[in-house]
Amino acid sequence: MSQSLSQIRPFEEILAALQAAFPDDEFTVEAKPIDDTYITLVPESVRPVIELLLEHFDIYHLSTITGDDVGDGVCLLYHFWSGYGITLRILLPYEDLHMPTLTDLIPGASYYEREIQEMLGVTFEGLDIPGPMFLPDDWRDDGGPVRYPLRRETGA
């Protein structure tokens, strides 16, 4: 980021802007090590919140998207960096593992979304998938290993 230190906004400002823009939403905020603040959202709010972060605060650096099978669903964590870490957390229930893609806003998200689709079975609507990424071409052909390697019920 070509932001100088003076352009980095304190987190309180960002939170105030989010609460002003989305008055009906509950934002649960937690500060965690090492230098991150987690905001828990509902899945429908992720795209509007990221659009706000991009347009108003120029927070464009998405470090990665983590997919984590937590037992009662798949938790998706969008890790952003703007002088300090901001992580957006959502929980997708097993019956509804769908999310809209971010690749039209942040093209760099495509590999992260493809990996989560392959390893955890989350469908990203609008994501272009030319083929398997990490898993081999013959992953299930011989009745072999589990469908989604990082899912819990498959023994992960």
Added chain:
Amino acid sequence: MSRITVPIGPQHPLLKEPLAFSLTLEGEHVIESTLRLGYAHRGIERLCQERTYVQNIYLIERVCGICSHVHTTTYCQGVEALLGIQAPPRGLYLRTLLCELERIHSHLLWLGVQARNIGLETIFMYAWRDREIALDIMENVSGGRVSHAVNIVGGVRIDLTPEHRDTILKQLDELDRQIDVLLGVIENERTFEARTRNIGVLTEEQIRRYCVVGPVARASGVDVDLRRDAPSFPYDQLKFNVPVRPEGDAWARTLVRTLEMVESVRLCRQLLTDLPDGPTTARAKRRVPPGEVVSRTEAPRGEVIYYIRSDGSDKPARVKVRTPTLTNIITLPDQLKNIAMADVSVVISGVDLCIACADR
């Protein structure tokens, strides 16, 4: 003109690691390209869930052979944060010393490989000969040339005597002289410039859209370096510059990496002369209390990020690894557009690929 598809890899003299490209050419120029990862996918994230935190250090070290120390550094940093402990200053200084030495060795390795792919075999031989000095220092410090096994949760397992320090400072002087020679070649040698200028240009806009990290971003004018932007001890005590170039081509990337080596030697000297006294490791419990942590460091190729979640047992519930090569490799299809076939090798190696890192 008719179109031909040229496959490159997974076994190819250009690549040390298995990676498959498919280039569609019209005449001599590349129209489009696709790449296939996954040849080196070892399922490390899943393996981490089946082993204890201590066993995982050995596994994480082997995500990549070139940047092994920085992976264990990020991992141990994260686990220490979960445990609520801090490694003692001497331990952190030694950890950082190896991080910087690894940066030097990785950049010299890359410089040799890049020069070889251009056809300048002499620079390859010189760079790898000078790399042996860095490997000697690392062997002096840790006992291993490539795999150091220095990090433990709570600090480092090695220590340096004053004689050790003096030997290493002399070796650093020699390394400094050799890096200066290589810097002179890159800045002044016309053959090198002719092969790398204006090849594989990435604009600042592309860097932002693809969230590119590391020397590739710094060579396109984006001034980002986690050592300075997220300063943890001891980087907040040390003086160093972050080289940034505006051109965005393969030549700028080479120059940025070589200047970074000069800065790394400077950092190593500071770390050795200001080495604090005291223990090198703090006690760490085997069972980690429930929690989650995001740990970031600046590896030779860019930002490495680890997300670790613990559930109170002695095995992690989730370890997520994202390496800089996975972020940077997405720019390759863009960089390869309209490149002549003869320049494909320069572009592919300019990004400093470490496929073992990307595939995990």
Added chain:
Amino acid sequence: MKPMSPLVNVTHRVVQWARRKSPWILHFNSGGCNGCDIELLDLLTPRYDAERLGVLKEASPRHADVLICTGPVTRQSRDRLLRIYEQIPAPKWVVSMGSCSCSGGVFYGGHNILGGIDQVLPVDMYIFGCPCRPEAIITGLARLLEKIK
């Protein structure tokens, strides 16, 4: 075995001598961490300089005598490894370099790992280490050449 005529015998011995004196290697990484690969490349650099022993690193399987494999065999690279082996003209030898290609190493049990390369190819020489030091690789190659005799 039929006794060879004197001319064929001499030619045969010259060819055997040439094979021992200049093993051309092809390197394939079937999914390793890269540590062994950089130590193998180190062999060609001024400090260890394997070229003075006649070792040359070739680009094409058709030019090679010895296939040096690093890394465990992943499901995706298995077919390619087999195809490369088939493309190397006989007589050929396979060296398994590093703990991962000997047995799967640290990654044994991974969901994408088939094991060491002896699950897929017949191996003539195992060189252990994680990663192998260049000295170990040279010793391994020298022992392999003695076997060829």
